[in-house]
Amino acid sequence: MPISSLIQIKGLRDGILISLGAGDWDYIQALLFTQIDERSAFFTGAKLALDVGTRTLRVAELTKVRDELSERDISLWAVVSESPKTVNTAQLLGLATRISKQRPNEMPREKVAEKSKGDGALWVQKTLRSGARVSYAGSIVVMGDVNPGAEIVAGGNILVWGRLRGSVHAGADVDGQKPAQNADAFVCALTMTPSRLQIASEIRNPVEDGKSPKAVKVFYKDDKFHAEAW
């Protein structure tokens, strides 16, 4: 297979996008670095986004690429992928997972709409600490706390099996695609003390639901926020 179909390099408004084709990850990686080293003058100091396709990458793999790029004075700022696992990993590493320009082979929109109906919720089995950002077109379930400074943005509902102290936005317009915003979305937490809570375009003023030991479900109906036992 010609290299050009495995590694596509494109200029973006604010950096470079490299799309990696299918194939053995070690091989593709080696190819990528050969390409970069051959044209190091072009790449040095660049802001790079990587499109890894449907590949599932673990933290160790992503950090390795990022570190090798940084040795070449290239900063990796985004990883775009169709695999929720990879997206999640990239977000944990503080990388962006969307780029402003439309991706060439974008996921069909129907697929995104389907996800926000509730199937294929993103499962986050850890405490989200300050600086962590998780966004997903469907619903998000967190088994752990959401600490102050952490941020969750979901196209669907948000369930926190723990203390919610960070910022949450349910029913959000995650991909900038239709159907935008879902006012029927809700947020549940065992302890509800978010620093910011938003459902679709409605922002709720901080309310101390945490005073009650009960778990709370917050939803928006008839132009008002409602909280009920969960």
Place this chain on the structure above:
Amino acid sequence: MSAKIVTVTSGKGGVGKTTAIASLGIALASLGQKVVCIDGDIGLRNLDVIMGLENRIVYDIVDVVEGRCRLKQAMIRDKRVPGLFLIPAAQTRDKNALSPSDMIRLGNELRAEVDWVLIDSPAGIERGFKNSIAAADRVLVLTNPEVSAVRDADRVIGILEAEEKGSPDLIINRLNYDMVQKGEMLSTDDVLDLLAVNLIGVVPEDKSVLVAANQGMPVSLNKDSRAGQAFRNIAMRLTGKDVPFMDLEEKGGFWNRLSKLTGGN
């Protein structure tokens, strides 16, 4: 020998990382261990001053990495405690003078020479921080009992977890027992409630720390200092000994408690 590489980091600046490194270095060396302290704060070096070794610097860490000297030439021996060395940072360079892989190479070279490598991380979560944790086997996150420092510690712990460095241990520095009693300062429990990691030490607020730092005499050299004792305890816990947490009540905790029991003041 196969050294353990331990990095002390905090996110927020000014919480006492450098003091902690100097104190832990001395405390570990006093236990008969061979210790190298590395100043990872390229461009803003301080560890040499706190350790009182400032005027003995000939070569620094960047000289080692760039091949201008051998590793041993850059290791400054601390004459007060046998087995304690410092590799100073370069003052005229910046964080980009080193890379994470340089640190890993350096760490591996040191592993064969000593028992402990203690790395002082710069504040922040950028290049300098990434360099300083690259080689670490174990990370100690240092925080003060105040909201902003704890937020930053939480961020740093999140990054360490994401980098698969494992869950770090926590040191709470500058805890003022009286203020906690009055509800004016976060307590140990408040901090642990948010951070949810293993606590390896609580260091009380102690004026002797500042005095010691200005004199270049790390506080763990001072037998009477309570902060010094807290750091010596942390050093022992690092070596695997089970040391009980000290009573943080100010001055003569025993008599205070006795007088409380007898209804006196």
